[in-house]
Amino acid sequence: MVKGSGSAVKLVGVAKRYADVVAVDHVDLDVKKGEIFGLLGPNGSGKSTLLKIILALVKPDAGSVNVLGINIEKNPVAIKAQTGYVPEVPRLYEFLTGIEYLDFTADLYGVSTTEKRDRINEYLEALELEGREGDMVSAYSLGMKQKIALISALVHKPKLLLLDEPLGGLDPRSAKIIKDLLRELASKGITTIMSTHILEIAQAMCDRIAIMHGGKLLATGNMKELREKAQLPGSNLEEIFLTLTGTSDIKDVVEALMK
Numbered sequence: 001m002v003k004g005s006g007s008a009v010k011l012v013g014v015a016k017r018y019a020d021v022v023a024v025d026h027v028d029l030d031v032k033k034g035e036i037f038g039l040l041g042p043n044g045s046g047k048s049t050l051l052k053i054i055l056a057l058v059k060p061d062a063g064s065v066n067v068l069g070i071n072i073e074k075n076p077v078a079i080k081a082q083t084g085y086v087p088e089v090p091r092l093y094e095f096l097t098g099i100e101y102l103d104f105t106a107d108l109y110g111v112s113t114t115e116k117r118d119r120i121n122e123y124l125e126a127l128e129l130e131g132r133e134g135d136m137v138s139a140y141s142l143g144m145k146q147k148i149a150l151i152s153a154l155v156h157k158p159k160l161l162l163l164d165e166p167l168g169g170l171d172p173r174s175a176k177i178i179k180d181l182l183r184e185l186a187s188k189g190i191t192t193i194m195s196t197h198i199l200e201i202a203q204a205m206c207d208r209i210a211i212m213h214g215g216k217l218l219a220t221g222n223m224k225e226l227r228e229k230a231q232l233p234g235s236n237l238e239e240i241f242l243t244l245t246g247t248s249d250i251k252d253v254v255e256a257l258m259k
């Protein structure tokens with residue numbers, strides 16, 4: 001296993017402000033290769049902004065960002081070529097079929113024809129979309145669109161996956177399939193950073209978690225370490241956990257993930 005064999009993403013003193021709003025507040029972060037890393041925090045805590053900074057979609061006001069050994073300022077395009085990104089709300093071309101959309105994305109990344117066919121078919125099968133790839137994207141359910149977005153993020157064999165709330169809209173079975181897929185990719189050294197506002201999802205899926213609040217990383221560690229930190233006097237981790245919402249749907253998802 002390649003886990004721990006170096007940094008996939010290293011941030012030092014990264015900050016981003018929108019007018020009066022501090023979206024990301026001097027964040028230091030070191031995510032190791034092959035890790036599944038969770039950014040956990042309530043709405044507006046800066047998770048999506050941080051993911052966009054790592055992907056070079058948003059330019060930070062301060063700090064340094066190193067992704068897969070590449071300095072983001074010097075070579076943002078090289079980072080995009082090795083990264084797969086699924087945004088919070090995937091925007092796909094509604095008037096293409098699923099397979100046309102995936103073909104198009106693979107072509108953008110310069111994936112060869114045979115490689116592209118094999119990889120797309122493999123993922124369509126794994127995510128149980130076989131037989132539906134010829135339907136128009138506009139006819140897909142939210143969960144199906146999310147799966148197509150995930151395949152399009154994997155089609156060029158990225159070394160780093162950035163997933164913004166990847167389980168919203170997915171049923172428990174699909175969530176479990178994606179958990180297993182991320183684990184398999186991790187065993188091949190592929191790093192995933194995902195955001196979620198649900199503690200139990202982070203716990204079920206991630207090796208380590210960073211708790212975000214008001215743009216700051218309050219604590220980073222595995223679940224055990226975070227729980228220990230929460231016991232410390234003056235720590236407000238539990239308070240933040242309490243702001244995280246849970247619904248019965250999410251309980252079903254978590255139950256499936258824990259199996």
Ligand SMILES: Nc1ncnc2c1ncn2[C@@H]1O[C@H](COP(=O)(O)OP(=O)(O)OP(=O)(O)O)[C@@H](O)[C@H]1O
Binds near residue numbers: 041042044047048049
């Ligand atoms: N493009 C933007 N323009 C202005 N403010 C922004 C912009 N993007 C983010 N913000 C602000 O930055 C803060 C952090 O937003 P961000 O989307 O990163 O939070 P989040 O943790 O992803 O929240 P959620 O759980 O709701 O997705 C919020 O106060 C938000 O309003």
Ligand SMILES: [Mg+2]
Binds near residue numbers: 088164
């Ligand atoms: Mg967000």
